[in-house]
Amino acid sequence: MLIKNLYIENSEHTSDIRVTDGKIEKIGEDLIPLDGEQVCDYAGKLALAPFIESHIHLDTCLTAGEPVWNMSGTLFEGIECWAKRKDMLTRQDVRSRVSRALRRMAGKGVQYVRTHVDVTDPDLTAMRELIELREEYKDVMTIQIVAFPQEGILSFPNGKALLEASVKMGADAVGAIPHFEFTREYSVESLNYACELAVKYDLLVDVHCDEIDDEASRGLETLAARALETGLKNRVTASHTTAMHSYNNAYVARLMRLIKMSGINFVSNPLVNTHLQGRMDTYPKRRGVTRVKELTQAGVNVSFGHDDMFDPWYPLGAGGMRDVVFMGLHVCQMMGYEDIINSYRFICQNAAKTLNLGDGYGIREGNDANFIVLDAKNWYDCLNNDAVVLGSYRKGKLISRGEPSKTEVNFA
Numbered sequence: 001m002l003i004k005n006l007y008i009e010n011s012e013h014t015s016d017i018r019v020t021d022g023k024i025e026k027i028g029e030d031l032i033p034l035d036g037e038q039v040c041d042y043a044g045k046l047a048l049a050p051f052i053e054s055h056i057h058l059d060t061c062l063t064a065g066e067p068v069w070n071m072s073g074t075l076f077e078g079i080e081c082w083a084k085r086k087d088m089l090t091r092q093d094v095r096s097r098v099s100r101a102l103r104r105m106a107g108k109g110v111q112y113v114r115t116h117v118d119v120t121d122p123d124l125t126a127m128r129e130l131i132e133l134r135e136e137y138k139d140v141m142t143i144q145i146v147a148f149p150q151e152g153i154l155s156f157p158n159g160k161a162l163l164e165a166s167v168k169m170g171a172d173a174v175g176a177i178p179h180f181e182f183t184r185e186y187s188v189e190s191l192n193y194a195c196e197l198a199v200k201y202d203l204l205v206d207v208h209c210d211e212i213d214d215e216a217s218r219g220l221e222t223l224a225a226r227a228l229e230t231g232l233k234n235r236v237t238a239s240h241t242t243a244m245h246s247y248n249n250a251y252v253a254r255l256m257r258l259i260k261m262s263g264i265n266f267v268s269n270p271l272v273n274t275h276l277q278g279r280m281d282t283y284p285k286r287r288g289v290t291r292v293k294e295l296t297q298a299g300v301n302v303s304f305g306h307d308d309m310f311d312p313w314y315p316l317g318a319g320g321m322r323d324v325v326f327m328g329l330h331v332c333q334m335m336g337y338e339d340i341i342n343s344y345r346f347i348c349q350n351a352a353k354t355l356n357l358g359d360g361y362g363i364r365e366g367n368d369a370n371f372i373v374l375d376a377k378n379w380y381d382c383l384n385n386d387a388v389v390l391g392s393y394r395k396g397k398l399i400s401r402g403e404p405s406k407t408e409v410n411f412a
């Protein structure tokens with residue numbers, strides 16, 4: 001198959017992509033169709049490597065209002081709402097919601113998802129179902145599962161054993177939530193344990209790290225130190241790190257050295273943390289998003305995630321990554337031209353590094369023919385006009401297709 005006239009990653013000239021046996025065989029200008037070759041001409045549209053959702057909770061998605069709405073919008077009322085909803089959890093319920101969410105995400109150009117799954121559940125209901133779904137969807141969606149101890153490792157009954165059971169069941173990454181543990185000692189011990197498990201089972205690490213406005217919440221330094229000392233390094237991700245927003249600058253200057261030495265990745269979730277953080281403030285109210293601009297300038301890898309989709313903590317979200325980037329650029333004050341035109345990297349290349357996808361990700365000859373085509377010429381226009389995903393290709397197969405949106409205005 002020959003797919004013609006694509007602006008690959010904001011390039012100035014269009015290129016064609018020849019797909020053979022699910023692989024990108026050749027990329028070049030004005031490739032001539034072979035005898036009998038199927039041709040699809042996009043007439044000058046943007047092609048990107050598929051979007052990557054690097055931080056979401058699929059087990060809670062699409063539950064907003066069930067059985068009650070979070071009226072205050074706070075994290076704590078969200079936890080109360082989820083405690084009621086958690087009682088209703090069945091494997092069929094998880095299957096039905098996750099399947100709907102994945103279909104929506106596929107239509108928005110997402111092909112890779114890292115989902116956190118709550119394992120502070122003695123039955124591990126959601127974990128069991130997600131592991132089955134990961135296998136069932138693997139041809140259209142790559143799913144990584146983080147065993148996420150929502151209510152703590154040391155502070156939840158049997159927390160350590162549940163986490164290890166989840167790992168043995170087949171999780172891809174070990175999670176932790178140090179700021180939620182009862183004490184600072186537990187916080188440190190939980191991070192040590194998560195890294196020990198990752199080393200023992202050869203897994204990745206992704207920690208809900210310091211998702212709080214408390215400037216004294218310093219799980220990040222422990223996580224970075226363990227990442228360095230264990231050699232896990234870029235296999236470790238610090239998600240959220242919203243307390244870093246409130247750290248004093250002298251401390252951050254010292255911390256940044258360790259962060260760079262450790263090689264860890266960061267995930268920021270600008271939609272949800274803008275909504276949930278700063279809730280204890282009067283005025284001024286903190287934005288509560290980590291220091292994306294400064295980390296990026298220091299050469300640290302940062303990707304963006306949606307975090308929650310229509311659930312007790314975040315009552316909006318339709319599965320797309322565009323709004324995540326849009327909000328992230330605003331709240332992190334990254335609105336220069338170069339910042340905007342290159343911002344797809346937060347949900348493409350940077351997220352690929354977070355997920356440790358390796359060289360197999362990206363529009364390159366020899367790679368699987370995984371890419372998306374958007375109804376715009378470059379990412380700036382795409383972001384600004386919320387362009388439709390015209391096609392999402394997975395190993396050369398069209399797994400979703402969209403039509404350009406159309407509006408008629410009836411005045412001159």
Ligand code: FE2
Pocket residue numbers: 055057116208307
């Ligand atoms: Fe999260």
